[in-house]
Amino acid sequence: SQQGEEDPQALSIQEGENATMNCSYKTSINNLQWYRQNSGRGLVHLILIRSNEREKHSGRLRVTLDTSKKSSSLLITASRAADTASYFCATLMIKAAGNKLTFGGGTRVLVKP
Amino acid sequence: KAGVTQTPRYLIKTRGQQVTLSCSPISGHRSVSWYQQTPGQGLQFLFEYFSETQRNKGNFPGRFSGRQFSNSRSEMNVSTLELGDSALYLCASSSDRGRGDTFFGQGTRLTVV
Numbered sequence: 336s337q338q339g340e341e342d343p344q345a346l347s348i349q350e351g352e353n354a355t356m357n358c359s360y361k362t363s364i365n366n367l368q369w370y371r372q373n374s375g376r377g378l379v380h381l382i383l384i385r386s387n388e389r390e391k392h393s394g395r396l397r398v399t400l401d402t403s404k405k406s407s408s409l410l411i412t413a414s415r416a417a418d419t420a421s422y423f424c425a426t427l428m429i430k431a432a433g434n435k436l437t438f439g440g441g442t443r444v445l446v447k448p
Numbered sequence: 449k450a451g452v453t454q455t456p457r458y459l460i461k462t463r464g465q466q467v468t469l470s471c472s473p474i475s476g477h478r479s480v481s482w483y484q485q486t487p488g489q490g491l492q493f494l495f496e497y498f499s500e501t502q503r504n505k506g507n508f509p510g511r512f513s514g515r516q517f518s519n520s521r522s523e524m525n526v527s528t529l530e531l532g533d534s535a536l537y538l539c540a541s542s543s544d545r546g547r548g549d550t551f552f553g554q555g556t557r558l559t560v561v
Contacts, residue, residue, distance in 0.1 A: 365547060377454075377538060378552035423491065427547065433503035434479045434542050436550060438491035 341424060341439040349447050354411040356442040358424030361405065365427045368436070369398060369409050371420045378423065381409070414446045450475065452541050452553035460559045466527040469556045473520050473541030479503075480522040481550070482514060485536040494537075497522055526558075534560045 342357045358367070366385045370378040384391050384400045384407065391398050397410040411418055421443050425436040453472040461467050473480050481496035481504075493506040497516035514524040520541075526533055536557050542550040 368550060370552070375536065375557065377452075377554040378540075380549055380551050383549045425491075425550075433496045433498060434481055434540075434547070434550060435493050435496060435504045435506070436481070436483075436540075437493070438483075440490050 341422075341442045343442060344440065345443045345445070347445045347447065348414055350414060350416055352414055354414050354418070354444055354446070355408060356422055356444070357406060357408045358439050359404075359406045360424075360426045360437075360439075362428050364402070367400060367407050367427075368425045369396075369407075370423045370425060372423065372441070373420045381422075411444075414444075416446050416448045418444060419446045420444060452539055452551050454537075454539050454553035454556050456556060457554065458557045458559075460561060461529050462561055463529055463531060465529050466525060467529060467558060468523055468525045469537055469539075469558075471522045471524075471539030471541075471553060473522070473539075474543075474551055477541035477543045477551075478520050479542040479550075480516055480520060481540045481542070482522070482524050483538045483540065483552075484508075485538060485555075486534075491538070494524065529560045531560050534558060 340359050368383045369381040372378050382393050382398050384398050395412045400407045421441045423441045424439045455470045479498045482494040485491045496504040500516045511527045516522045536555045538552050538555045540550045540552045
């Protein structure tokens, strides 16, 4: 089952624009992680945000977490063609035994040069 | 520091055969988990090992099994392969008893014919 739902499913923007994608989840979490996946390849870890954090930054990435709304957003600023990929959120539920991540369906981002 | 290493990268097998996939986690990481990614089902958790013990198991048939060695390296085995087992199999490793950043390998693309 998928705990996270991502919105939108697909996004097409021009190089230089910002890209925002959202992730909603259903149960209380310990942390939420965002990943990037280029076609058919492995997942690249972007950022982890813990349940007691509201915002984190890493380079051109900004992640927010609203535990009251059970949602997170990933903002990519000044996008580049190389940012074209699928982006996934993954949650670690607070009652999870061990390290079982539950993934959303992903957002496909196309950055046009 | 080397990342998560999965071997082989690509594999073609015939229905009914068995297959073993290998994963070497990041040095010092003791939590290793496995995921299956298909276009239809997305990313699904298979199982997780920590200090050679299976700590968590997803909803997959008994044909899917795994193990972890004392050096934290892990293998997963799929017996009696079915066409539906064709997928990208991803291994991930994590420190902090599984509550920290989780990093993925490049995956093994398994095709069952």
